[in-house]
Amino acid sequence: MNRINQKLQEDKKLLSIYFTAGYPNINDTATIIQNLEKNGVDMIEIGLPFSDPLADGPTIQASSTQALKNGMTTDVLFNQLKDIRKTVNIPLIIMGYFNPMLQYGVEAFCQKCQEIGIDGLIIPDLPVDVYHEDYKATFDKYSLINVFLITPQTSDERIRYIDSISNGFIYMVSSASTTGAQSGFGDEQTSYFERIANMNLKNPQIIGFGISNNDTFTQATKYAKGAIIGSAFVKHVTNNGVGTIDGFINKIYFK
Amino acid sequence: MSYNINKKGYYGEFGGAFIPEMLYPNVEELRQNYLKVMAEPDFQKEFNQLLKDYVGRPSPLYFAKRLSEKYNTKIYLKREDLNHTGAHKINNTIGQILMAKRLGKHRIIAETGAGQHGVATATVCALMGLECIVYMGEIDIARQAPNVARMKMLGATVVPATSGSKTLKDATNEAIRDWINNPVDTHYIIGSVVGPHPYPDMVARFQAIVSEEIKWQLQEHEGTENPDYVVACVGGGSNAAGAYYHFLDDTNVNLIAVEAAGLGVDSGESAATSVLGREGIIHGSKTLLMQTNDGQITEPYSISAGLDYPGVGPMHAHLYKSGRAEFISITDDDAMTAGLELCKLEGIIPAIESSHALAVFEKKQFKPNDIAVVSLSGRGDKDLETYINHFKL
Numbered sequence: 309m310n311r312i313n314q315k316l317q318e319d320k321k322l323l324s325i326y327f328t329a330g331y332p333n334i335n336d337t338a339t340i341i342q343n344l345e346k347n348g349v350d351m352i353e354i355g356l357p358f359s360d361p362l363a364d365g366p367t368i369q370a371s372s373t374q375a376l377k378n379g380m381t382t383d384v385l386f387n388q389l390k391d392i393r394k395t396v397n398i399p400l401i402i403m404g405y406f407n408p409m410l411q412y413g414v415e416a417f418c419q420k421c422q423e424i425g426i427d428g429l430i431i432p433d434l435p436v437d438v439y440h441e442d443y444k445a446t447f448d449k450y451s452l453i454n455v456f457l458i459t460p461q462t463s464d465e466r467i468r469y470i471d472s473i474s475n476g477f478i479y480m481v482s483s484a485s486t487t488g489a490q491s492g493f494g495d496e497q498t499s500y501f502e503r504i505a506n507m508n509l510k511n512p513q514i515i516g517f518g519i520s521n522n523d524t525f526t527q528a529t530k531y532a533k534g535a536i537i538g539s540a541f542v543k544h545v546t547n548n549g550v551g552t553i554d555g556f557i558n559k560i561y562f563k
Numbered sequence: 564m565s566y567n568i569n570k571k572g573y574y575g576e577f578g579g580a581f582i583p584e585m586l587y588p589n590v591e592e593l594r595q596n597y598l599k600v601m602a603e604p605d606f607q608k609e610f611n612q613l614l615k616d617y618v619g620r621p622s623p624l625y626f627a628k629r630l631s632e633k634y635n636t637k638i639y640l641k642r643e644d645l646n647h648t649g650a651h652k653i654n655n656t657i658g659q660i661l662m663a664k665r666l667g668k669h670r671i672i673a674e675t676g677a678g679q680h681g682v683a684t685a686t687v688c689a690l691m692g693l694e695c696i697v698y699m700g701e702i703d704i705a706r707q708a709p710n711v712a713r714m715k716m717l718g719a720t721v722v723p724a725t726s727g728s729k730t731l732k733d734a735t736n737e738a739i740r741d742w743i744n745n746p747v748d749t750h751y752i753i754g755s756v757v758g759p760h761p762y763p764d765m766v767a768r769f770q771a772i773v774s775e776e777i778k779w780q781l782q783e784h785e786g787t788e789n790p791d792y793v794v795a796c797v798g799g800g801s802n803a804a805g806a807y808y809h810f811l812d813d814t815n816v817n818l819i820a821v822e823a824a825g826l827g828v829d830s831g832e833s834a835a836t837s838v839l840g841r842e843g844i845i846h847g848s849k850t851l852l853m854q855t856n857d858g859q860i861t862e863p864y865s866i867s868a869g870l871d872y873p874g875v876g877p878m879h880a881h882l883y884k885s886g887r888a889e890f891i892s893i894t895d896d897d898a899m900t901a902g903l904e905l906c907k908l909e910g911i912i913p914a915i916e917s918s919h920a921l922a923v924f925e926k927k928q929f930k931p932n933d934i935a936v937v938s939l940s941g942r943g944d945k946d947l948e949t950y951i952n953h954f955k956l
Contacts, residue, residue, distance in 0.1 A: 359859040362739050363583040369726045381857045407844045411858030432583040457584040461746050484746045
């Protein structure tokens with residue numbers, strides 16, 4: 309069974325952390341992944357940096373720009389990850405935009421992911437329909453779970469459609485925003501969280517965008533299987549480096 | 564073979580809507596409504612009325628006698644430079660502001676490079692009394708001060724794009740991010756035939772008035788609707804899309820697309836996407852774009868800010884790949900020389916974008932009886948400083 313599906317069966321609320329590969333320093337990738345696992349994080353999204361990250365706010369844009377300046381490329385990332393499964397057991401997901409994958413070759417990219425032990429992909433600008441028609445077979449062939457996003461504006465009908473072709477979890481974007489834009493959740497978010505929770509979808513949901521601390525993590529996981537922290541973690545390593553991850557993670561789990 | 568868009572939003576293999584789910588409702592709303600709205604009689608009436616009374620259409624199709632004599636062929640200029648705000652851009656912004664109103668949007672966002680599309684958007688927002696926010700690269704704001712002032716005078720808010728390379732592509736990213744953050748009340752007026760479907764088709768349809776007029780105007784001048792050549796510059800490609808539109812499937816009409824070679828196609832400082840680009844995805848569209856081997860989008864260069872875009876509209880990618888259009892690259896120097904030549908021979912100061920199209924006559928031999936229509940997409944007022952610096956005037 310795919311590590312993501314296994315993890316989703318555990319009887320606990322999941323914490324997933326996003327970081328930008330190659331940031332702050334080009335060779336931080338494996339260190340960050342190992343430290344996150346050591347500190348009890350359940351799942352990791354490894355951000356493959358892109359020059360034009362449309363869905364991201366200033367924090368992840370800046371980390372992506374810096375990572376590219378540091379020399380991060382698809383090949384460099386795959387090379388950094390080639391032995392990662394010798395030390396790390398939690399699910400690993402690569403999150404990136406579609407063009408770098410397209411240039412690498414979607415099949416070659418998926419094959420490489422399987423070789424390394426990547427469990428899934430999140431590709432914000434690969435539309436559901438295009439995936440379904442053109443790439444699903446390839447993802448299946450290499451046992452990769454593709455994770456789709458939904459937002460407060462996504463219609464129930466479309467959510468049902470996305471649920472029907474998902475086989476891991478659904479990434480619930482907490483509000484109409486790019487990453488890192490929100491601070492705290494209001495009534496609008498909680499009623500959206502409730503609405504989705506009541507839809508009884510086949511796939512568990514994990515909430516992302518706007519999770520930054522114990523408060524938002526607790527609120528989100530009241531309604532969903534887990535939560536994803538991205539910008540807040542990237543900010544943390546910007547300010548503190550990659551050596552003090554335990555402090556950040558502890559603050560999420562405990563006040 | 565059809566050179567127009569298919570039902571799924573593709574020109575051949577190019578186009579589509581590669582957008583994050585956050586944009587899906589906005590883009591889908593537009594996709595479901597744009598053709599319906601455009602076909603409504605009262606939309607058509609208001610659009611045509613504004614093009615006539617406000618923009619000043621039809622723009623003349625002018626027989627450039629002295630230029631024709633010099634190159635020993637028949638050259639007509641489609642005078643989009645005489646439109647209100649000085650370029651073809653306003654055809655699209657008029658259409659899109661009427662679309663936005665009918666979709667119930669009251670907040671307008673746009674991206675701009677040199678500021679021409681920003682000014683055209685600010686203009687129609689003033690006309691309709693709608694809030695207008697224009698994203699513009701920080702670097703472009705610094706080098707296009709007069710257009711920034713124009714937009715402000717017209718009531719728009721100009722927001723600097725400070726991410727990435729701080730130019731047009733980043734301004735476009737910022738506008739898209741704004742739309743993600745404001746999905747309900749906002750319409751994004753894209754300035755060219757780029758972006759996710761239905762934008763390339765919608766913008767092409769609003770610009771199609773250019774070739775519609777060329778047909779009857781040429782009939783008056785020459786007794787034929789079809790020229791032998793239609794020549795237009797291509798950045799994103801909206802003026803070219805408009806000038807080609809009604810000739811796309813008439814293969815007797817040769818289409819020439821002129822790209823900016825910058826300092827030279829092989830110089831590393833160029834915007835000749837058809838030569839330097841590969842298939843990929845930019846701003847939600849599958850098309851040709853300039854990128855690294857790794858799929859990172861690179862920064863183009865041209866003396867003309869309007870051609871300084873690393874991609875090209877999917878219609879043009881298809882015209883290139885299918886061989887329907889001939890693509891020619893023109894350097895900064897050759898474009899500037901052609902621009903000055905038009906001043907001296909015809910008393911018309913062209914935008915540097917349009918000067919690229921004019922430079923084709925030095926590069927390619929036309930027959931004496933050939934009729935070539937050149938899209939004179941904009942006037943050169945905005946470029947005076949560049950002309951002054953280039954020619955030490």
